[in-house]
Amino acid sequence: MTEVANLSVAIVGSGGAGALTAGNLLIEAASAAGWQGLLTRTVGPQIRGGEAAALLRLANHPIECLADRLDLMIGIDWLNAQRFGAELDTGPHSLVIGDPQGGDPPPSVAKSGARVVQIPMKEMAKGIPDGRPNMIALGVAGKLLGVGENFLSAFIEKRLAGKGPAAIEASKAGIRAGFRAAAGIDLGMRLSAPKPNGAKRWLTSGNEAVGLGAIRGGIRFAAAYPITPATEILEWLAPALARTGGVLLQAEDELAAINMIIGASFGGTPSLTATSGPGLSLMIEALGLATASEIPLVVIDVMRGGPSTGIPTKSEQADLNIAVYGLHGDAPHLVLAPQSVADCLFTTQWAAYLAESLQAPTIVLSDQFVGQSLVAIERPADVAFIGQRLRASEVNGVYKRYALAAGGVSPMAIPGTPGGQYTADGLTHNERGTPTSGATDHQAQLDKRARKLNEFVYGDHWATIEGAGDLALVTWGSLTGAAREGIARAAADGIEVALIAPRLLSPVQPERFAAALKGKKRVLIVEQSHGGQFHRYLRAHYDLPGEVRVLNRPGPLPIKAGEIHRAITEWRV
Amino acid sequence: MNLDVRPACKPGDYKSDVKPIWCPGCGDYHVLLSFTRAFAQLGVPPERIAVISGIGCSSRIPAYTNCYGFHGVHGRSLALAAGLKVTRPDLTVVVASGDGDGYSIGGNHFIHACRRNIDMTYVVMDNHIYGMTKGQPSPTTEPEFDTALSPGGTGLRPFHPLVVALASGANFIARCFSGDFNQTADILVEAIEHPGFSFVEILSPCVTFRPDEKEWKNMVHPAPVGPTDDPAKAARRIMTDDGFNLGVLYRGKRQPYRPEFGAQVSDPAELEKEFEL
Secondary structure, three states: OEEEOEEEEEEEEEOOOOHHHHHHHHHHHHHHOOOEEEEEEEEOOOOOOOEEEEEEEEEOOOOOOOOOOEEEEEEOOOOOHHHHHHHOOEEEEEEEEEOOOOOOOOHHHHHHOOEEEEOOHHHHHHOOOOOOHHHHHHHHHHHHHOOOHHHHHHHHHHHOHHHOHHHHHHHHHHHHHHHHHOOOOOOOEEEOOOOOOOOOEEEEEHHHHHHHHHHHOOOOEEEEOOOOOOHHHHHHHHHHHHHOOOEEEEOOOHHHHHHHHHHHHHOOOOEEEEEOHHHHHHHHHHHHHHHHHOOOEEEEEEEOEOOOOOEOOOOOOOOHHHHHHOOOOOOOOEEEOOOOOOHHHHHHHHHHHHHHHHOOEEEEEEEHHHHHOEEEEEOOOOOOOOOOOOEOOOOOOOOOOOOOOOOOOOOEOOOOOOOOOOEEEOOOEOOOOOEOOOHHHHHHHHHHHHHHHHOOOOHHHHEEEEOOOOEEEEOOHHHHHHHHHHHHHHHHOOOOEEEEEEOEEEOOOHHHHHHHHOOOOEEEEEEOOOOOHHHHHHHHHOOOOOEEEEEEOOOOOOOOHHHHHHHHHOOOO | OOOOOOOOOOHHHHEOOOOOOOOOOOOHHHHHHHHHHHHHHHOOOHHHEEEEEOOOOHHHHHHHEOOEEEEOOOOOHHHHHHHHHHHOOOOEEEEEEEHHHHHHHOHHHHHHHHHHOOOEEEEEEEOOOEOOOOOEOOOOOOOOOOOOOOOOOOOOOOOOHHHHHHHHOOOEEEEEEOOOHHHHHHHHHHHHHOOOEEEEEEEOOOOOOOHHHHHHHHHOEEOOOOOEOOHHHHHHHHHHOOOOEEEEEEEOOOOOOOOOOOOOOOOHHHHHHHHEO
């Protein structure tokens, strides 16, 4: 039997069948056993009764993207599973387990040549008091992946402790039945044993990691208007802020949310809101106000399929244009993008630090994939970024809020500071903040706002730059993980490819980007946008050497490592 | 509210050296005078007051005071002020708006600010017209009033801000006339001191685009009865008065919204425990 370093599994079912619960328990148990992994839930738009699938990947190394194809797919039932189409991609090596009462697997399964084995999960569950087919599916998955039965049962006992002994017994009996049913089934491969190294282990989603990063960065106020797929950030922050001396206020709409955080930040409290594309569109006018009045704040945009309502539950990278260029007037601000689920923690913390240091609005472009995926990882290292605003704590003489300071950042008086009174204004103003429509002040203040962002030293965090070779793969955000894996596979074929993924998208870093591209003869751009927004962004700001190719498509089908690998190997020179 | 009283607070201490852009004769000059008098009466030092506004003639007022100010985007002043007040309950927060900024583009925030009942005072300088854009009908413009944008009038029933405020949960409702700046200052003091969301509508004539409003000084009159704390009584009075009834009309008893801060402040490092297996 082949031993593999990572393995992919899907648990599929109609809404209410418990596929997502089984998936969650599986990654938690596998993580407790010492594996690392990633769980992506894919669901239809329905609140109840739609289709649902838990897509997991387990490994003995960090996992940052989905697998190309499923090694194992368990269908508790197949109702509406065809709606997932290519998201449930199987191949001739795949094992598909279904229930004879659960309908037929999607046509793609037969077409792919996958092996299909039936286990009567529904019938078996009937034989267990309070038994549920999803626990049998969990047992089947546990057996085939090599999670020990005793380990899984002990884990369930701990995990379901609050549900009472009957529920625990029913779940354990289901798992036991699943193990027995899968005993004679050969998956054809075995997942390498985990390599625990004593490091603390975390299970987190990108949205939760954003919340923690925000608080670590000093955020103590959030305004909230719910929107898929960003709501979990706000729900995580509500109690977390209360515990750390902060507060969350629910707004009547996104227009209010962004203005609330402007007000709170004006009052001296580092502030954040989280939204998705439609909400970001509503916040854009006020982001211009924050730019002009130099109010630090952080807006997290968890991107989903767009435009308009688009595909709220699925991922895309098509808010780059609005984030970078959406503001009217010349309005320099910051745009950052986390590169993995775990990186949501770092990037948000850095965003809070940069916003406060530069007194500028900062947009963080997360997406549904990193936001709602759950990863089992080793605890990330701590970083020291905590927002520090330059304050005018004592004012003598005439206070100039918008003084033309050398680096562009001028001391900010916080209400309550005697002598520091000024009116923050969206109107063009002079150094004191008094409105003016004169050319000199307009030019001077526009220069100041641009200067403070352009002259700041962002350090090596501005981008991920790895590897060598004359081909540079340039990507951003959540595709960084798939790109890294595609490059690793190419390396196994003997092809060297460099990876360049900017975490800082605005302000642009022409000199550093040019240095990263030095000596490159080919550039492969990878992005999840129909219109090639990232490609156009790169063309606008950077000189791309030699031949340029673009691998792009819209969501919701993520660009996989295998496609990136193919794009590299098929590019013959 | 803040009671950090300093002995030498005079109205002049609250006035900045910025020259207003308002037309000669604009009612808003008198509102500014009422603001500075009210602040002096309260004795709150200028650095502990924040005047927040949106866009329009009335919204220019923050820079004309010597307080902290925010002249934000059109219609969103109440939201900005809410974020400020919940994080800085020590400040006295006054929001200034007009009938376009407050009742049209900002209408939704008006409803929710009343409902939220945060301890702040909302002053709307109502002149029944968009002045800064040169004379278009606002939500309070009379249906037959002729403008270039609405030839022959809008034919629409005017918005009734006081009724909306009452129905939405405002905790204090008053109507003032800008020309009567002494009474306005007294009512502003009362509004600021009253806990929760206080709404003060100030009839403030636009002499340029509504010269007919010069007559308001002859039309306004004191409310025949004092304020009530009974919303049903207040609703009947407000809905049946002639729109020129001045004074405090409603004084509610709702508890203001106050978020609980740091009841159990813990180290942010504690938060990561929930990620651990």
